[in-house]
Amino acid sequence: MRAGDRRALVVVGASLAGLRAARTLRERGFTGALTIVGDEPHPPYDRPPLSKRVLTAPDRPPDVELPVPHGLEARWRLGQAATRLDLVTRTVTLADGARLRYDGLVIATGSAARSWPAAKPSPPAGVVTLRSRDDALALRAALAAGGPLVVIGAGFLGGEIAAAARERGLDVTLVEAASQPLENAIGTTAGAYVAALHREAGIDPRTSTTVEGFLTGADGRLAGVRLSDGTAVRAGTAVLALGGTPSTGWLAGSGLAHDGGVHCDPYLRVLRTDGSVVPDVVAAGDVARVPQPLADGERLALGHWTNAVEQGAAAAATLLAGQDPAQALRPFAAVPSFWSDLHGARIRSVGLPAVADETRVVEHDLAGRRLDISYHRAGRLVGALTIGRTGRLASYRSALATEAAMWSVRTKIPCGQGR
Template sequence: MVIVGASLAGLRAATTLRAEGFTGGLTVVGAELHAPYDRPPLSKEFLTAPSPADTGLPVPDGLGARWLLGRPAAGLDPYRRTVTLADGTRLPYDGLLIATGAAARTGAVDGEPGPDQRVFTLRGRDDAVALRAALTPGRKLLVVGAGFLGGEVAAAGRALGLDVTLVEAGPVPLERAIGTEAGEFVGMLHREAGIDLRTGTTVAAFRTAPDGSLSGARLADGQSVAADVAVLALGAVPATGWLAGSGIEAAGGVRTDSRLRALFPDGTVVPGVVAAGDVALVPHPLADGAAPALGHWSGAVEQGAAAARTLLLGGAAPAFDEVPSFWSDLHGVRLRSVGLPGLGDTVKVHECDREARRLEVGYHRDGRLIGALTIGRTSRLAAYRRTLAEYTS
């Protein structure tokens, strides 16, 4: 078995293979030099703790894997069943897991300074180390994009004592993911924390000082903001470039069937190849068989295990139907969700207590519950999860 992606999904797949009786050769390929690590802390406590948090994931004793780290995959031949690495090494496989995750989307901003001038993206551990060093009190931080990552980085900046401007193209933060009502609530949390939240606009151009360092930005609405540190939090793109020429359907992610088996463009299964985590587009019963891009920690864990079972059992493996979930920590409260709130066509607000910073929202599609979200009310999600699990079983 070959796992391309020394990630959370890749590690979970490796441990599941061994736990379920696979005793053959197991190779894990990683583009980074780091062993598998946890990504969610990188935009939170890794940035704010007095010392960098240890984000390494535990690797079980006796896993018996060969680790090829710092050696990115460069090509796949699904007919000869070989993976080619950037250094020319060819790895034959009987079963292959694609778990290469995603890369930060940078967008196009005029006048963008170089990486040594404090304009960052945040996807991996090295990114977080560099950003942490730049977030010193007294500096002015500009975050472009108020999604989950951008909101968490902005919150970390405020916790560290920086002046923070958060720019969002939509009318409220996270509108596409959690809707207008919850997005307005998140916007309130940001503003109460002292963040200058600018919505309905984006960065048109960065400005530089005479020495070439970042000095600020001009927004699309004509306003200007001062900044000497900037973070582009514009989403992510699946890391599928290495699959070019393989014949696998990989536009926007690796498309799979309900058992996470990779597909050719005509919908037929690629023999011996599965995908999991941020790189995978997996059909889900809550989405009426559509394949939503999730990009959350729980999805990587659950899909990694499910993909390993498919490698072992093939078409006899159970279909993937786990209820998606995610969480985010912002300004001392936890935002948590189950299901697919972004696909709802009707939103029902069951509680909205701004003073107590509590929110409970249900999302419905065609009259049926499809997701739920709470802020400061995590215990209330259990009942929603049970209902959603009934729909998917």
Template structure:
């Protein structure tokens, strides 16, 4: 591809991955036409603050806008989503009928909040999801001290919303289908630690149960929820934090492999349903389903901020150098801040078949867990031990490295098993 191709490059998705890839394209020497399409009317903004600073702030909400480079020289088409990709004519169609031809395309349409199942009656007014800026502002208006909020789903987003609401003085109930919060993501030990933090903060955590239906007033406003264990919870409002769905609906019929995200090769090139590469089309961010060496090459779509940032350089290089692409080799990572602690992780804890607890000290709010798969380190999680992450990351970057962890004798503190050791 010429770096000054007259048709230019098209980025569909005006969020973090799209913006960072646009910047990387310019930094890598592309001087041609660059068009960025976004379904929201807003310029790119950061999503992590939405469930933290935006919900907890008083007065005007803090800005979450991402800074824009003055020399980006892009055409912005905002407020109208893409609805179709035609690989044969190499065009993308927008909801208003606009056809955008391209020579190179980045798919960065992220994900949307998973809503209430379509085969059940629709939730009443006062039931929210949180994905975008407008969602956060609407939810913040509901967080009035003394009101009752039920958060459905105790993953990272649900936990952050519950923590923010509790910090604002609400009566918060957190409902989780699993035995512990985040158990599939960080295991039973990490999940138990998170559960203890929530309960210590005064959140009513209900595990092993789900919401079956809602109760509402005559005017259609939520008044409560019914759980699968028979419990009824009063509520002034509720939030569904049931996970995310990759933004691939507009790619239906395109010929791309889009189950659970846009299936990519290690160079972030989009693949067809037959496994062949689509020339000049790449994906990055939440929507990209990329082979993960730490999971033995299984393709995964990871909705992490760092993933969106770090994939941008690879996506740009692949678009500009189709004959000499370079694989994406970033180590996944994520973070969360809730109840006054910093939760940090590297690698893929969810891919592990064994969790080795290095430190578990609830009283001091310190946690260190190393995750292994077939004896090889594949991830780590820390709370209050951020300085240990660099060593874990260095080991994970080698892919084949094995952590030299060791288990020590257990001591008992306050009814919680406390394992102490070091890597």
């Protein structure tokens, strides 16, 4: 859409990806009406601190609000979840019944915390999840009250919550169904390294173990957790850290392909169930399933901070280019990356370790807090992970960017004209 265009753009999702998309729209000259919809009442905020500094800050929790650029001039519809998308009338319906008409739409609704399986008895009070700012403040209060903590799920979020609770002096049990923490994301070798870090910090990792049920006290609140290994663990609080589910419920009946996330083409344009491109609709962040060159074009939804930032900007650029024949559409080709800090160890990764079929250990030094692993798929580099060796990531990133570009060439994904 050209500068000065008076048509309306709507961004559904008032978090990192949505805010970055809105900012990019303005930076690239869009001057028309811009509306940002968010299901929470809060202005956009940063999520990574929720499982770290918000839980551990000794006095008051830090401010996690994201800076809203001066001159954004957006109409904010906060505390109003989107409930329906109609592609024919080009409208988004909100929870209060309002209907927003759009000329261009960015879907950036993120993901929700995966809840306890509905087929099992409902957990008692004291079993919580961590996704929102309000969740983090409630968990902070629970940790301040003391008592043993059980974290169910040893992924990135679960590990960070366990580390934060341990830093506050709580007894922590970390329950994981896989053989190692983070096994599905970074493999068994790196997962075992992380398990050793947890043990050294005084956390009790229970791997290859699941939760069979919850124990309650006379007041009906959580008192403990019953595990599949036949043991029971005392708990004042239990956190479900079972991963996320893309927030796509509001898209039911829209005609979009949205199983496991909104399906996108390489330009972040949203697809219908028949695979055709929906005009003037793009997606970004945790909710978007995008073809990944390092995974041979498999569509993946990546729940990482850098992915949300990069896709938010790229989706906005695609939306504008799609309305202007003079602008080129550019495929999204950023190399994924993520990070986590556990017990003083700085975990940094680039690429897609989760899609590898082979790992190669370059360095492994637990005492020195150093680890360097490369990940390969059919002999090709697809990812790398380091601890204490951040300086090595630049060369890995360069090699991965080359691999991604080669895939794009092989599959003949061009930079094309708008429309």
